[in-house]
Amino acid sequence: MKIKIITVGKLKEKYLVQGINEYLKRLQSYAKVEIIEVSDEKAPENLSEAEMLQVKGKEGERILAKISDQDHVFVLAINGKQFSSEDFSKEIEQLGIHGKSQLAFVIGGSLGLSDEVLKRSQQQMSFGKLTYPHQLMRLVLVEQIYRGFRIMRGEPYHK
Secondary structure, three states: OEEEEEEEOOOOOHHHHHHHHHHHHHHOOOOEEEEEEEOOOOOOOOOOHHHHHHHHHHHHHHHHOOOOOOOEEEEEEEEEEEOOHHHHHHHHHHHHHOOOOEEEEEEOEOOEOOHHHHHHOOEEEEOOOOOOOHHHHHHHHHHHHHHHHHHHOOOOOOO
C-alpha cells in the first residue's frame, strides 16, 4: 500500500520531526508512506471572509496538484467521521481489499481546507471536536496509521 500525507506548511519543531520519523521507520514493513509538504499562503492576522477563501483556495490548488486520480482521499476535518482505532484499521484494510492501494491523507493549514479539496475527498475524518495544531496532527495521524496496520495484522498494540 502507498500512503501520502499531504500537509500545508513546513514542520520545524524538532520533537515532532523525531516522533514522525520514528513512526515512518516503523511503518516501512507495512506500507510506503510519504509526507508531502505544500507551502502555506502568507496572510495577515485579521482576514476578511473573502481573503480567507482566497488563502484556502491557493493552498487547495497546491494540495490538489499532489493528489493523483488513483488516490483515495481522506481529509482531516473537524466535522468528519470519527473512527475508533479498530474501525480505522478496518477501513484501511477494506480499501486495500477493494483495490484501493493508494491512500492520501490531507491536513489543511490554519484556516482549514478549500471546498475544492473537500469535494475531491472520498472521506472526511475527525480526531474529535478539539482543535489541534496542524503540525501536531501529522504525528497523531502517522501514529494512528501505524496502529491501524498493527491491529490489521493482529499484532500487539497499546490500548
